[in-house]
Amino acid sequence: MKKLLLIILVATIKVSMGYAADRASGEQAKQAGAGNGSSAVKKFNSAVVAEKAESREELVGLVGKLHEDIEAVEVNRDLLKAVRDKSIDWKTRFLLLERVEAGDKKKITREQELGLYSDALLDTGEHKEVRKRAAQALMEPSRTEPKARKALEKAAKDKSLPGDVLWSVMVSVGSSGIDDVDALAGLMNREPKTNNDIGINLNAVRALGQSKDPRAIGMLFKILDESQPDSFFNMTALEQLSFIIRRGPEQMEKLRPMLTPRLMKLLDDRSYIGASRQKAARMLLRMNERKAIPLILKWVKPKEEGGGDETDITWAFDILAEFNAKEVIPDLQEAITKIPNDSRWEDNKKVAERLGKKYPEGLSVYKGLQECLKKLKGEPYDKKHVGLPWEYD
Numbered sequence: 001m002k003k004l005l006l007i008i009l010v011a012t013i014k015v016s017m018g019y020a021a022d023r024a025s026g027e028q029a030k031q032a033g034a035g036n037g038s039s040a041v042k043k044f045n046s047a048v049v050a051e052k053a054e055s056r057e058e059l060v061g062l063v064g065k066l067h068e069d070i071e072a073v074e075v076n077r078d079l080l081k082a083v084r085d086k087s088i089d090w091k092t093r094f095l096l097l098e099r100v101e102a103g104d105k106k107k108i109t110r111e112q113e114l115g116l117y118s119d120a121l122l123d124t125g126e127h128k129e130v131r132k133r134a135a136q137a138l139m140e141p142s143r144t145e146p147k148a149r150k151a152l153e154k155a156a157k158d159k160s161l162p163g164d165v166l167w168s169v170m171v172s173v174g175s176s177g178i179d180d181v182d183a184l185a186g187l188m189n190r191e192p193k194t195n196n197d198i199g200i201n202l203n204a205v206r207a208l209g210q211s212k213d214p215r216a217i218g219m220l221f222k223i224l225d226e227s228q229p230d231s232f233f234n235m236t237a238l239e240q241l242s243f244i245i246r247r248g249p250e251q252m253e254k255l256r257p258m259l260t261p262r263l264m265k266l267l268d269d270r271s272y273i274g275a276s277r278q279k280a281a282r283m284l285l286r287m288n289e290r291k292a293i294p295l296i297l298k299w300v301k302p303k304e305e306g307g308g309d310e311t312d313i314t315w316a317f318d319i320l321a322e323f324n325a326k327e328v329i330p331d332l333q334e335a336i337t338k339i340p341n342d343s344r345w346e347d348n349k350k351v352a353e354r355l356g357k358k359y360p361e362g363l364s365v366y367k368g369l370q371e372c373l374k375k376l377k378g379e380p381y382d383k384k385h386v387g388l389p390w391e392y393d
Contacts, residue, residue: 040072041082045092056129059091063098070095075103080116090127097130101137114141118151121169124160132168139172153178156187167196174203177210181219184208188223202236209240217244217255224262229269229276238279245287252287260289267295274308278315285319293325300335303344310344314365317372321386329376336369 047069053059063070073079073096082088083096097120100106100113120126120134135155142148155161155169156178170187178184187204190197205223208216220237227233241259245252266280284292299308299316308316313335320328339345339360348366352359360366367385374381 038078040069040074041079041088041092041096044069044073044096045088048092048095049089053091059094059129062095066095070099073099074107075100075105076107077112080108080112083116083120086125090130094127094130094133097133097137110145111147114138114145114147114151117141118147121151121155122158128162128165131165135165135168135172139175142172142176149176149178152176153180153183156180157183163194163196163200167200170200170203170207174206175210177207177212179211179213181208181211181213181215184211184216185219198232202232205233205236206240209243217241221258221262228271229266230271230273234276235279238276238283242279242283242286245283256287260284260287263289264292264295267292268298268306270306270308274312274315277308278312281315281319285322290323290325293320293323293328296320297325297328297331300332302338302342307344310348313344314368317369318386321372321375324376326376329373332369332373332376336366336373339366339369 044066047066048062051058051062051065053062079096079100083093083100085093088096097116100108100116106113117134117137121131121138123131135152138148138152142152152169152173156166156173157180161169184204184207188201190201192198192201205220208220220240223233223237224241227237241255245255245259263280263284266277267284269277271277281292281296284296296316296319298306299312301307307313317332320332345360348363349359352362355362357363364385367382371381371385375386
């Protein structure tokens with residue numbers, strides 16, 4: 001159960017970055033041919049209006065239904081004019097904007113394309129769904145294109161921006177970052193009233209990890225110090241600091257004096273889920289901070305001796321095996337022998353009984369602990385049961 005909660009926590013932070021459904025629909029709208037721009041747009045507009053779609057989900061569904069009409073629209077300057085033409089139904093303009101992004105035979109320049117997205121996002125008279133779609137279209141280019149990054153930064157600083165539009169902006173900003181850390185600080189300090197508001201705040205934290213402003217790292221440390229372990233803010237700050245130290249040895253060494261004591265402190269935290277301490281341990285492993293070994297070993301001790309939960313035990317075995325900490329072999333061996341009578345494994349015992357397997361030998365998690373121990377001893381071991389999911393670091 002704890003491991004499931006951890007997966008949900010990490011997935012929640014990660015899922016807040018994506019628009020998978022919109023991306024999939026956009027792929028269906030790729031350029032397949034050419035036609036008379038003006039007449040094709042008029043025909044498409046009539047088809048969209050006739051469908052009476054209202055929600056974003058219904059609009060996305062129209063991409064497949066009206067794909068022939070969409071494909072007839074050539075991605076050229078006439079199409080750019082149509083997207084800006086408010087006499088055309090906003091739903092049509094939403095789908096045409098998506099057409100511009102998805103087209104692979106564009107007769108427009110990159111500058112013109114980014115200008116369209118930027119103008120649509122910053123146009124206060126534009127429908128909010130079109131503005132949200134424009135924010136999405138700016139996500140990828142904002143990582144390398146100053147024009148796209150500037151548009152997102154300007155939108156993020158606009159205090160009059162509708163909340164759901166700001167949410168879309170901040171998903172893109174969280175992915176690419178902006179350099180105005182004062183603006184990000186203001187967004188983080190907003191009092192969240194809805195799930196969207198929480199997403200805005202968290203994406204502001206994510207954006208700090210991409211910011212070129214040297215103050216951004218200090219702000220991440222401040223968030224780490226002031227937030228509760230296992231909270232979304234704490235985990236998001238840890239994720240960003242983890243990304244930063246992975247950029248290269250120089251960056252890791254620069255952060256080491258400030259980061260190491262904070263991570264070491266988290267190892268002794270005993271919050272329910274344990275996401276922050278487990279993340280901290282993996283970061284310390286990446287930094288090869290061997291002084292973390294005794295604190296990680298403590299996780300496998302009995303609860304009354306300050307030990308962790310069952311997920312902490314499995315993480316500890318994997319991390320200590322990666323450290324090649326041969327000095328802890330006796331402790332890990334003792335921990336394995338105590339598992340059958342350890343109350344922390346009660347849920348696993350019930351799983352074994354339900355599956356008709358011998359406890360604990362029949363469970364894959366127990367097999368993993370044994371294989372980690374074999375690795376430490378220098379014995380042949382099954383690699384599929386040993387190792388860390390580095391993609392989460």
